[in-house]
Amino acid sequence: xxxxxxxxxxxxxxxxxxxxxxxxxxxxxxxxxxxxxxxxxxxxxxxxxxxxxxxxxxxxxxxxxxxxxxxxxxxxxxx
Numbered sequence: 001x002x003x004x005x006x007x008x009x010x011x012x013x014x015x016x017x018x019x020x021x022x023x024x025x026x027x028x029x030x031x032x033x034x035x036x037x038x039x040x041x042x043x044x045x046x047x048x049x050x051x052x053x054x055x056x057x058x059x060x061x062x063x064x065x066x067x068x069x070x071x072x073x074x075x076x077x078x079x
Contacts, residue, residue: 002029009072015065024064026072038062 004027009015012023025037042061055061 002031002033004028004035005030006075008034008075009068015067015071024068026064026068028075028077036062036064038064038068 006028008026008028012025017023023037024039027035027037029035039062040060041063042055045061045063046055049055049061
């Protein structure tokens with residue numbers, strides 16, 4: 001299992017989350033992959049995927065707020 005190296009963007013509190021109920025987040029892992037905490041929207045979005053998109057049974061469609069991704073942009077590596 002990979003370890004979390006760092007958060008991308010600012011902590012949820014800086015994005016207005018005052019409880020643990022709504023804390024979308026993005027983390028870089030030691031193996032170079034990324035982990036996302038968001039809302040599981042698989043059931044409602046799965047049938048709306050574009051024809052050239054696919055999802056394995058073990059994969060989930062996770063939604064994060066636009067602000068979460070925009071505020072993480074500066075920390076996303078170019079390569």
